[in-house]
Amino acid sequence: MTITPATLKRPVRDVDPFSADILEDPLPFQAALRDAGPVVHLDKYDVFAMGRYNEVHAALTDWQTFQSAAGVGLSNFRTEVPWRPPSLLLEADPPHHDAPRAVLTKILGPREIRRLADSWAADAEELVDDLLAKGEAFDAVTDLAEAFPLRVFPDAVGIPQAGRENLLPYGDHAFNAFGPPNELVAKGAPRVAELSAAIAAQCAREVLTTDGFGAQIWAAADRGDITAAQAPLIVRSLLTAGVDTTVNGLAAVLHAFAAHPDQWAMLRKTPALSRTAFDEAVRLESPVQTFFRTTTRDIEVGGTRIPESRKILMFLGSANRDPRRWENPDAFDLNRDPSGHVGFGFGIHQCVGQHIARLEASTILNALAKRVTSLEISGPTRRHHNNTLRAWESLPVRVRTA
Structure with missing residues (x-):
């Protein structure tokens, strides 16, 4: 069933935003949520929901009131035991959040990652050349949006080739687990122990190369900037959050260009717009659709009183x-300034790897724009459902080359 504002018969508070229908097409529900008010109580999960920009932005920036340390999913770490060690970045607040964040901010800063630009450009051009040599029809998800990040990002972190096939399944379950314990979580549950052990093994010092982000994190532990116990958890945070989100961001921008040929022509004319294009696609599609916070005190938002220790969606x-x-x-408009979007979060918990994601996206877009004059959807598309992520499973396209 396709949900539209006209057919959304039940009050918004009675709707399950994690149902298959809404995960397939969340836009009508989101419009109804915004129209319903600045804060809406969702009865099914007993949480307060925010769908308007001002309230979401304010909650993201007010970490003192809207806590991350109780978990950024539906589970409340004050009363429930998490299924894995909490993220030192996403699921911690100052002062525990400060040292890990400072270490990664330095390692993943824009100046520091520029050294990757030339090698990534060569990798992107090789990938595009190989892909186009096979023909002008391919799947933009598996052949580009997944292939490029899985090619360059694990190398940058310094993990071995063996085991990289576990990154996407682990990330898929991790992001599903932020939501309710529904069928999507149940689907991934049988492999949780296996995947968790596989990812943890790749975070060990002796497994990592000596020249990657992982080695720099361990070097920070040697200097005393973080503890030795924190180092593998920070590497794990990179592997958990740094692949799926970028894959879905790339798929989003490729779909946007396939649906808007005039914008592709604009990018080919002005390649410097590639980073704007990625941010505009992240704003439009929001690969990370939802995150939770927990109130640390009684608060009133938009006339609604929210008690202490309540979950905010x-x-x-x-x-x-x-x-x-x-x-x-x-x-989807490349003339827009998309800065200020909350697709990477905002405030002290905003995505620390967003510069890496932008570099990956702009690099593959520029390589593609050199060779491809047009791209269009060539067959049925298919969404991949995840409780947190807005994802494509299949995006068949056909291109014309210069």
Whole structure:
């Protein structure tokens, strides 16, 4: 069933935002959520939901009131035991958050990652050349959006080739687990122990190369900037959050260009727009759709009283299409300034790897734009459902080459 504002018969508070129908097409629900008010109680999960930009942005930046340390998923770490060690970045607040964040901010800063640009450009051109040599029709998800990050990012972290096939399944379950214990979580549960052990093994000092991000994290432990116990958890955070999100961001921007040939022509004319294009696609599609916070005190938002220790469900995807913030929000427009979108979060917990994601995206887009004059959807597309992520499973395209 396709849900539209006209057919959304039940009050918003009675709707399950993690149902298959809404995961397939969340936009009508998100519009109804924004129209319902700045804060809406979702009865099924007994959480308070925010779908408008101003409230979501304010919650993301007020870490003192909207806590991450109790978990950024539905589970409340104050009362429930997490299925894995909490992330030192996403699921910690100051002062525990500060040292790991400072270490990664330095390692993944824009100046530091520029050294990757030339080698990644060569990898991107080789990938595009090999792909186009096979023909002008391919799947933009498996052949590009997954292939490029899985080619360059694990190398940059310094993990071995063996075991990289576990990265996407582990990340898929990790992001599913932020939501309710539904069938999507149950689907991944049988492999949790296996995948967790496989990822943990790749975070050990002796497994990592000596010239990657992982080795730099362990060097920070040697200097005393972080503890030796924290080092593998920080490497794990990179592997958990640094692959799936970028894959889905790349798929989003490729789909946007396939659906908007005029914008592809604009990119080919002005390649410097590649980073703007990626951010605009992240705003439009919001690969990370939702995150939770937990209130640390009683608070009133938009006339609604929210008690202490209650879960807040922030709809990042809804905020990024809020017409109160964005003009013509449903359009993919390279003339827009998308800065300020919350697709990477905001405040002290915003995505520390966003510069890496932008470099990956701009590199593959520039390599593609050199060779491809047009791209279009060539067959049925298919979404991949995840409780947190907005993802494509299949995106068949056909291209014309220069």
